[in-house]
Amino acid sequence: MNRISEDVSKVRMYVGPAVMYTMNMIVLFVVGFTQMAQVDFKLTLYTLIPFPLLSISIFVLSRVIHKRSTIVQEYLSKLTTFNQEFFSGINVVKSYGIEASIIKDFDAISDASKEKNIHLHKANALFFPLMILLIGISNLLVIYIGGNQYINGEIKIGVVVEFMLYVNILTWPVAVVGWVTSMVQQAEASQARINEFLNQVPEIQNFNKEQTEIKGKVSFKDVTFKYEDTGITALKNINFTVKPGETIAILGKTGSGKTTIIELISRLYDTTKGTVLLDDIPIKKANLNDVRSQIGFVPQDPFLFSDTIGNNIKFGKEDAKEEEIIKAAKNSDVHKNIIEFTNGYKTILGERGVTLSGGQKQRVSIARAIIKNPKILIFDDCLSAVDTETEEKILSNLEKVSKNKTTFIISHRVSSAKNADKIIVLDAGKIAQQGTHNQLITEEGYYKDLYEQQLLEKEI
Ligand SMILES: Nc1ncnc2c1ncn2[C@@H]1O[C@H](COP(=O)(O)OP(=O)(O)OP(=O)(O)O)[C@@H](O)[C@H]1O
Ligand SMILES: [Mg+2]
Secondary structure: OHHHHHHHHHHHHHHHHHHHHHHHHHHHHHHHHHHHHHHOHHHHHHHHOHHHHHHHHHHHHHHHHHHHHHHHHHHHHHHHHHHHHHHHOHHHHHHHOOHHHHHHHHHHHHHHHHHHHHHHHHHHHHHHHHHHHHHHHHHHHHHHHHHHHHHOOOOOHHHHHHHHHHHHHHHHHHHHHHHHHHHHHHHHHHHHHHHHHHOOOOOOOOOOOOOOOOOOOEEEEEEEEEEOOOOEEEEEEEEEEEOOOOEEEEEEOOOOOHHHHHHHHOOOOOOOEEEEEEOOEEHHHOOHHHHHHOEEEEOOOOOOOOOEHHHHHHOOOOOOOHHHHHHHHHHOOOHHHHHHOOOHHHOEEOOOOEOOOHHHHHHHHHHHHHOOOOOEEEEEOOOOOOOHHHHHHHHHHHHHHOOOOEEEEEOOOHHHHOOOOEEEEEEOOEEEEEEOHHHHOOOOOHHHHHHHHHHHHHHO
16 A cells, blocks of 8 residues: 555656756756856855755755654554554454553554654754755855955945845755755655566466356366465365366365365466366466356455445446346345345445345355356355355255356355265365265265264254
8 A cells, every 4th residue: 555655656756846846946056057157256156155055954854854754654554554453343352351451552652653753843843944044144155255345346236135136046946956866766766666566477367368268167187286375285186077067065174175276266376286177278278357257256254345235246247237136136045134224225335334244244245146147156155154044045046046057165064065966075185075965974974974963953
């Protein structure tokens, strides 16, 4: 955010004021200096003695001000982040009863920020007095030396007045030299930071600009995937194939790599070893935009924007009509909840509006994916926050919606998985079991244990 706002405005200062003041300074100085030198060269030299001093001191002062204002900015963002974080987590703060210690921390940051501000304003306060002092010295020199020259009969009294005017005209351009130099230095540093950002090459590249038609067959061939930043190998030699239109369920303990499989299908990452194939072509060779536009993805942790519910659903299909939105909401069993709000689909979500419950959020997120009508649907544990009854309702609706679509259902519940054409059980990044529900319940292992445990829960 800093690079986008602060650094860009520093560079803007360079191409705007810095260039303008430099031109202004050059013109005024050349004209003024020639005029003065023509009238009296000796007096001109004396008058201009304090000027380099003025430039240099303004330059030094500008740098000090810049350094201190950077620190002030840092404190400002510390304060903002602090407040933002604790206001959004106010419920956690209250329930743990730690208001007092947070107020203490806030006071500490505020005090430090105040100190830094005073420090900055001390430097700022020097700026104009320093300029006026040096201009004053120039004026005194004109009066003293010019006066002497007049007494000796070398010049007329009008020349002294004329020089005092010149001094005042030239002061600002000279002071600007120091200011502009410091501005150029800051702009240079900022531009370097901006370039660093602009020259970043995305890890995931679109190698194919031609249109790729996607039917929905997905296969993994010996796929191994390691998260570079943590060094965790999340998937090890994964092999499976899903035919177009099939439904596949992925189960496994937390951290076993389920979400990672999905991320590889949407090509949020490229594999470390092995290949992901879409319709028998390696996913890297398919047009990235076509791949993503044919995937409806409901993430594990749904994200809704501070906008109306309708627009949040339409996010998946910008030109969607009202009926389509309602149909998608009905299929994800959230329509009834939405029409209960006074503003219905126009209800604003997020900070300025209504907060949805976890299960409502998940269902709005499902509506967003199905309205897109993609070839591949992915539901990453997106029914975890709804009760089993609602889950069943949504699943039976989804069965209709996902006809002819390849569907991935990730879950911790056997009830979500049992109707799938194929079930994969992951364990620590490897496929531990695969087959249909009927096959897996007769086989010793995670699936059977889970099934029996959840059956028991239901009976109780
Ligand atoms: N962005 C990431 N960067 C680094 N490591 C990650 C990242 N995402 C996941 N991991 C690691 O990869 C492993 C597999 O994670 P993954 O999210 O695929 O598990 P999961 O099966 O979806 O678990 P859950 O059921 O809790 O959602 C975990 O050990 C996790 O710590
Ligand atoms: Mg996950």
